[in-house]
Structure formats: C-alpha cells, structure tokens
Amino acid sequence: MHSSLVRLQNVFGFFTTVAFVVAALIAASDLAAPRTPKSNIQVKDVSVLKGRPHYYSNKIEEYAQIRFSLSADLSSLFTWNTKQVFVYVSASWPNSTSVALSNEAVIWDMIITNPSADHLTNLGPSAMKKLKRSAKGKPIDPSRGKLELKNQKPKYSISAPGGKLALTNDVVLKVHYNVQPWVGVLTWTPQVEFLGWKKMRGGVSKVFSLPAVKAKKQPVKKD
Amino acid sequence: MADQILDKARDIAEGQIDFEGQRFAEFLATALLSLFGVIAFVAGHIKQDIKLALVTGLLGTAFTMALVVPPWPFFNRHPIKWLPVGGVAKDSQGITVDGQVVG
Numbered sequence: 001m002h003s004s005l006v007r008l009q010n011v012f013g014f015f016t017t018v019a020f021v022v023a024a025l026i027a028a029s030d031l032a033a034p035r036t037p038k039s040n041i042q043v044k045d046v047s048v049l050k051g052r053p054h055y056y057s058n059k060i061e062e063y064a065q066i067r068f069s070l071s072a073d074l075s076s077l078f079t080w081n082t083k084q085v086f087v088y089v090s091a092s093w094p095n096s097t098s099v100a101l102s103n104e105a106v107i108w109d110m111i112i113t114n115p116s117a118d119h120l121t122n123l124g125p126s127a128m129k130k131l132k133r134s135a136k137g138k139p140i141d142p143s144r145g146k147l148e149l150k151n152q153k154p155k156y157s158i159s160a161p162g163g164k165l166a167l168t169n170d171v172v173l174k175v176h177y178n179v180q181p182w183v184g185v186l187t188w189t190p191q192v193e194f195l196g197w198k199k200m201r202g203g204v205s206k207v208f209s210l211p212a213v214k215a216k217k218q219p220v221k222k223d
Numbered sequence: 224m225a226d227q228i229l230d231k232a233r234d235i236a237e238g239q240i241d242f243e244g245q246r247f248a249e250f251l252a253t254a255l256l257s258l259f260g261v262i263a264f265v266a267g268h269i270k271q272d273i274k275l276a277l278v279t280g281l282l283g284t285a286f287t288m289a290l291v292v293p294p295w296p297f298f299n300r301h302p303i304k305w306l307p308v309g310g311v312a313k314d315s316q317g318i319t320v321d322g323q324v325v326g
Contacts, residue, residue: 001245001252004238007292011252015284018260022280025264026273080271116273139272182273 259283
C-alpha cells in the first residue's frame, strides 16, 4: 500500500471479491422468496389443416392450430432479481414408439419483463414508452405476472415429422415458465417442490383429441 | 531545475505514504468496501430494487478509491525518523542499544 498504483490495485482487487460475494447473496436471496404460481388453461378451438405450415416448409403436411384460454397468476415470480419471465404453452401427446417419451411442441410463448429490464425489450419507441410508463417508479411490478387470455390464437402451429397429425388422441396443453434472473441460475417450472418453490397449481388442460383434416374450401372456378 | 521538476512529478505520481498510513489505508479499503457491499445488498433487498444495489455498490467503491488511492495528508502524519548522517545526534531521539543512547 506504499504507492498510489499499489493502492489502486488493492482496492480494485478487493472490490471484485466484494462484488462476487454480493452477487452470490443476491442469487441466494431467490431461494428465500416463495414461488407459488398457478394457472388454468382450457382448450378452445382445434383444427387440423393440410398444407405448408409456414413459409419455409417445402413439404405439404398436416398441421394443427389450437386456440386456448389461459388465466395465470405468476406474480410471485417477480422479485428484485427477476430480469424476465418466459411463459410458454406446449401441446403434448403420446409417442407411438415409446411409452417413456411423449411428443411435445410449443404453441404459444410470451416474455414478461420486470421494470428493471424494460430497456432491453425489443420494442418500437412508442410501445417502449408505454411499457416504461406502465411501471413508472416501481422497481418490480408483480401485476405483470397476471395473465388473462381469452380464446387466444396460437403463435405456432404444430406438425409431426411423419406429416400425419389428424385424429391424434390424448393431447394435453401444459403451461410452463422460465425465470431469468439478473444474477444466478436460470430456473424452469419445478418438477419437485423445493423450500418455498412450489409446483405450478393447475397448468394442465383436459385431455383432448385432434379432429380430422378440415376440408379446404375449393376456389370457385371462373369460366 | 528540470531534475527537481521531474522528482516532484515522480513523487506525485508515486504517491508514497508512511508505514502507519499504509496500515490505515489497508484498513480503510477493507472496511469501506465490505461495508458498502453490505449496504448495497440490504438496501437493494429492502427496496426490492436491483439497480439501487448496483449503484450503491459502484458509488461506494468510487468513494473508497477516492479516499484510499491519493496520498492524502492523513496518510503521512507519522514520518520515519531516520538516524542522522554520521551517527552523531544533535538531539537525542531516545534510541538505546545496550543501555547507551545512540541516537
């Protein structure tokens, strides 16, 4: 500590230690915050179509569009260490070749940011202003975790590698989430309960079947 | 003339402090950084605001650096008393070896 340069190195060196310890404490503080999410998902309208499911597909195959209603309360996931929560709905159905495995595909997802991460969202200037104003002065905003979707159109249609999907039985929709913290580990919907982290209450729809392929309207030929 | 200016510039750049000052600087750096770390975590946790924790930690570190790095006068209040050149002391500093005052 005899010269300025040595003192600078010493202070900076110990600063990195303190920063690491504080970051570890912040990450550990997540465990003290209970997580009690609940959700209720209902299947609304299911249709199976034949065609190209998206612009880049070069194969004509059967694909399903599943509309759903979702009411969820994920507000307990928003603490000071939450950067954003990724919510997604998947459809899963039994695998024809294996009992242990099942097929699962995401049909809808959403990113919910905590106000501390609003500036990172990929939004236009006016939408960004609106988002920031919605939580002005609030460091966290658990009310953003409350979702109420009625007859929501899926973001993604689902298809199967074999190209056949119509009349599939035992399909269920499941709600999942993924908490992305500022410091610490990424956590998914827990499969076991751990301290205050509970499993999601609800979050699984009733079992349903995919219908037969919907006939496309034939274009009226003009003579 | 140029030598004197260079010497002065080197002294300022090196920023030497005395031994007591070094002990005190070490203590200040450790204590203040730890204290600001604790304050950053507690304030952030109470206010549930991660940005507050970050800003507190960084400002606290900047303050500690400003206090510890430059050779402030309070680090130089205990200058070393060297023995006089030639071993003859004009005024005794009370250094005794084998019962005899040597300096």
